[in-house]
Amino acid sequence: MSAHPYSPAFEVGGFGFVSGALSIDADGVAVGGRTEAIDAAMTRLSERLATIGMTLSQIVKTTYFVTDVSLRDEANKHYEATFSEPRPARSFVEVSALPYGATVEIEAIAHGRK
Structure with a gap:
């Protein structure tokens, strides 16, 4: 994979x-x-959070981009298993394609340090 002109994660103001x-x-x-694709995207998300000293437990909002909106049921089950209540806010959007042939992309906003 080539380098990209953006930060995988960026921290400002907590x-x-x-x-x-x-x-x-x-x-x-x-x-x-x-479910494997959802797991992989969440693993990559966790790795990106770690670059700024944060973890999944600090996420307050996610946006899922998926190439098949019927993944919603699997994503909901995964969300319940990954995040404790109150769970982060989430948007779930179907797109026509994602880079590298991926089927799921997750972006997030986190807050605070642990």
Whole structure:
């Protein structure tokens, strides 16, 4: 994968803004399967948060971009398993395509340090 002209995550004023994390493996290859793709995107999101010293538990808002809106049920189950209540706000948007052949991309806003 080539370098990109943006930060994977950026912290300012106690907020962490995380660029979209794709459903790719550590080598940049799209992960197949529905729940596997969601897991991979969340893993990449967690890695990006770590670059600014934050964790998934600090997320206050996510936006999911998916190439198939029917992934919503799997995403909801995954959200319930990943985040405790009160869970972060979330938007869920279907798009025609994502980079690298990915099927899921998750961006997030986090707040505070632990």
